[in-house]
Amino acid sequence: MMLLCLLTALLGFAALSMGMSRHQRDVLGKALPAARTRSVKLAGWLLLAASWAAAIASDGAALGSVYWLGALTFGALVVALSVTRLSR
Amino acid sequence: MNGGIRQSMAWLHTWVGLLLGWLLFLVFVTGTAAYFQDEITRWMQPEVRGQHDIDAGAEGAVAYMQKHAANAEQWSIELPGERAVATTAFWKEKGETFAQWRDHAFLVDGHGQKVDARDTLGGWRLYRMHFDLYYLPVLWARWLVGLAAMFMLVAIISGVITHKKIFADFFTLRFGKGQRSWLDGHNLTAVLALPFHFMITYTGLVTLAAQYMPWGVSAAYENRAAYYADAFGADEAPKRSGSNATMAPIAGMLKQARETWHGAEPGYIFVPIPGDAHGVVKIIRSTGAGMATRGETLTFDAATGVMHARPPAPGAARETESVMIGLHAGRYAPVLLRWFYFLCGLAGTAMVATGLVLWTSKRRMQLPDPERPYFGFRLVERMNIATIAGLPFGIACYFMANRLLPMDVVQRPNWEANWLFIGWGVLCVVAIVRPVKRAWVETLSVAAAGFLAVPVVDMMTTDRGLFVSLWRGDMVFASFDLMMLALAGLLGFCAWKVHNRKDVVRVRRKKEAVA
Numbered sequence: 201m202m203l204l205c206l207l208t209a210l211l212g213f214a215a216l217s218m219g220m221s222r223h224q225r226d227v228l229g230k231a232l233p234a235a236r237t238r239s240v241k242l243a244g245w246l247l248l249a250a251s252w253a254a255a256i257a258s259d260g261a262a263l264g265s266v267y268w269l270g271a272l273t274f275g276a277l278v279v280a281l282s283v284t285r286l287s288r
Numbered sequence: 289m290n291g292g293i294r295q296s297m298a299w300l301h302t303w304v305g306l307l308l309g310w311l312l313f314l315v316f317v318t319g320t321a322a323y324f325q326d327e328i329t330r331w332m333q334p335e336v337r338g339q340h341d342i343d344a345g346a347e348g349a350v351a352y353m354q355k356h357a358a359n360a361e362q363w364s365i366e367l368p369g370e371r372a373v374a375t376t377a378f379w380k381e382k383g384e385t386f387a388q389w390r391d392h393a394f395l396v397d398g399h400g401q402k403v404d405a406r407d408t409l410g411g412w413r414l415y416r417m418h419f420d421l422y423y424l425p426v427l428w429a430r431w432l433v434g435l436a437a438m439f440m441l442v443a444i445i446s447g448v449i450t451h452k453k454i455f456a457d458f459f460t461l462r463f464g465k466g467q468r469s470w471l472d473g474h475n476l477t478a479v480l481a482l483p484f485h486f487m488i489t490y491t492g493l494v495t496l497a498a499q500y501m502p503w504g505v506s507a508a509y510e511n512r513a514a515y516y517a518d519a520f521g522a523d524e525a526p527k528r529s530g531s532n533a534t535m536a537p538i539a540g541m542l543k544q545a546r547e548t549w550h551g552a553e554p555g556y557i558f559v560p561i562p563g564d565a566h567g568v569v570k571i572i573r574s575t576g577a578g579m580a581t582r583g584e585t586l587t588f589d590a591a592t593g594v595m596h597a598r599p600p601a602p603g604a605a606r607e608t609e610s611v612m613i614g615l616h617a618g619r620y621a622p623v624l625l626r627w628f629y630f631l632c633g634l635a636g637t638a639m640v641a642t643g644l645v646l647w648t649s650k651r652r653m654q655l656p657d658p659e660r661p662y663f664g665f666r667l668v669e670r671m672n673i674a675t676i677a678g679l680p681f682g683i684a685c686y687f688m689a690n691r692l693l694p695m696d697v698v699q700r701p702n703w704e705a706n707w708l709f710i711g712w713g714v715l716c717v718v719a720i721v722r723p724v725k726r727a728w729v730e731t732l733s734v735a736a737a738g739f740l741a742v743p744v745v746d747m748m749t750t751d752r753g754l755f756v757s758l759w760r761g762d763m764v765f766a767s768f769d770l771m772m773l774a775l776a777g778l779l780g781f782c783a784w785k786v787h788n789r790k791d792v793v794r795v796r797r798k799k800e801a802v803a
Contacts, residue, residue, distance in 0.1 A: 202624060217459045262579060263625075266615070269483045270628025273635065276480040280459040 201258035205251050205268060209275035212247030215240050217279050226287035248272070294450050301446040302647065306668065308436040309644045310675045315433060316640055317679055318418040319488075320633030323618055323626055325411030326372040331768040332690045334750045335405040336374045338398020342367050345375030346538045346557060348400030353379055353562070354535070357392065363559040364389070369576050369619070370553070371764075373398045374405070407700040408690055414683070419496070422705055427499075434500050440489045448482075451475055467649045474642040477635040484632035485639070491616035494609060519606060521585065521599055526566045533565040536593030544595050545571045545586050552577035565591055580607055581614035644672045670719050670727075677731035678715035680779060684738030685711030687772070691749045711738070725786065732783035739776035743769040 219241035360379035378393035421429035555574030567590035573583025689707035747753030757765035
């Protein structure tokens, strides 16, 4: 369950980063259509919510939330470094 | 103040951050290390063997003191936390103060045997340095650290306000662009770990709130003792009866304590007036057994082992404080969460370091005479080198001193700490006398070499070196050595980066010459 929390946090931030025009240009080399951008963003937020749900299901509301915040920081750092690495 | 709120906040952020940045760097480094203080202590006491076993430790400690300290005024036993092995116990003879506790301290290993380990304070020293500093009176140190924490809170809030593109820059890290890159790094490590930074600063202030904000207590209570008795329960020592009684087995009391706490482990045992018929045994819940760190105290009749009535549950205010301190120290955190704490601590360390470097990076381009910067600029530049490269090297020296100091040196734990500051001091001198770029490369390289040397020295002086630990599956020792290598790699990488960097001032000169 904790692994799921980590994974969804990571994917959620990856989707959110791909919902930003700057990173679309840098990583994909082109801008996505507006509708695609919107759905990618929505998916990102939903994944982050799922990540919180997974953490709560695994460790309860209190401890789970602390885990979740940790997973968010970890996920966002990994995504930021990957975006930098993948930028062309 | 003229200019908008962003400008005034930027000013506040810059100067508040700079003024106590170096102290904050130390607080972050030692605090981050302290998340693994039990593991560090284990590494620093290689003589302690066996597995974590609370009952064996408690029984071993009690048996030893029954034999050697039967007439002491009090026995104190610190049971091993979940990730520790050694039980630390000490007794107090009549007329002694608790400041002398080390005179009668001893260690019990995971098999319940007293063990003669090297004298060290291990990871606990780094933990205390996080808020008590060193060489300074504790009260002054805590005021200083509290001031730094208050500044940090101001810097976080003003930083969020002044950083206008907080969402647009969320994942942005551009390398090799001078000032821009430092700003990216500073923003990234700050924003991505923001929940941690805010939590850790606020709860850090709460841990010592009664010292920083004493007026509420002095308005409501006649003296501090009355406040403590009210807040944390009166702790009256039992009166001696004069007749002796043998103590009931400690294991039975530990079992009752666990049952009362639904399986939570005990952390401390206090036995005032041991051996007396009126004696009691106090068992305190482990600080790591829940998010609330102030554990309940259960009292047992020493002679019979019967538990007294439970104290009333703590009120909401006390429980809130207890949870906040628990969140700060992370003693409850299981291994994955502990690594998250560690990662966030590293991000905080990087945030402070990049912020400090940013101050110089921003001003270097605007220097009236780049060859001869004004005094303030040079001071900040040198302080940055001395702190950012010097302190890590000092910590590497602390670990090496643990292995290399003779076993019978008087006040060995203090000498370990002295070596931390000797190593740091040497790099301070290098940072002052060498040209700036050379000073960065040299100090970072020395620090990298220091961490590289730790596992090597360990291998040569103990039978628990990296390869043996890996072979035996001793993950605590292996991880420690691997972490040293990782830190060596990180510092070495930084040194290499600085070495390859083009000299900004010269590049600008060339451009001007061409134009």
